[in-house]
Amino acid sequence: MREEVLYFLKMQASGNDFILINNFAGRIAAHEGPELAWKLCRRRLSVGADGLILIEPPKKVGNAFAWRFYNADGSEAEMCGNGGRCAARFAVEEGLAKSPLVFETLAGEIRAEVSGSRVKVELTTPKDLKLGLELPLEEKSLEAHFVNTGVPHTVILVEDLEGVPVRELGRKIRYHEMFLPAGTNVNFVKVEPEGRLSIRTYERGVEDETLACGTGASAAALIAERLGLVRSPVPVKTRGGEVLIIHLEGERVSLEGEARKIYRGYLYPEALLD
């Protein structure tokens, strides 16, 4: 990566925060992504974020862009719902695309509609849906459900969401042998009286609870609907406080909410030192 300063935009979607860089000029090589991600995502020592998003030229003519998405630990993920909402708005406001647009991820093509700060993305077709798994843990077994909404998600329905030790129990399930080798994100979900869900998510690759997880909220809504507990469109209250709206139309799952620009900055080369 050449030495001149690197411009970035900091965005957040329901409290899931990201660093976005326009890499159309190819200044950041593919092999540099993981290290750049963990260095920049460190809170206090650097910019701080749940993930890094590099926006690059599309492979298919007519698509707006391709992206590379990295979690805070530098691991590359196939997809990110909240990050995708930020990336779509970024592309429109950078003049790279007009809404509606399609962008390319490792999970597949994602269609997005941008209207000001409100963004709706259609996820890839959910796969590997499994309801009513018995998840053996040391002290007891839990009932779990699983679906891949672009990335793997385990969903556990709970009554007392506030009382869940998300970091401790989330980490145990995230690395559980049942989900090896890819591992899984872990979502604890409460079905509220008026057909709304509340959710807390332990995120793979952040290795902690995040304030929101778009593909996780979508996984929770899909599973709750398949269990007959909610009906589309499903409001999902995130830990960050914002309510995401999940639209379920047959196999099509869409995620809608705010994607906010926070600040634009540039990185000094020393920000990339260990």
Ligand SMILES: N[C@H](CCC[C@H](N)C(=O)O)C(=O)O
């Ligand atoms: N941590 C996830 C990717 C980001 C998902 C989340 N931030 C979202 O909004 O979907 C994983 O590695 O599976």
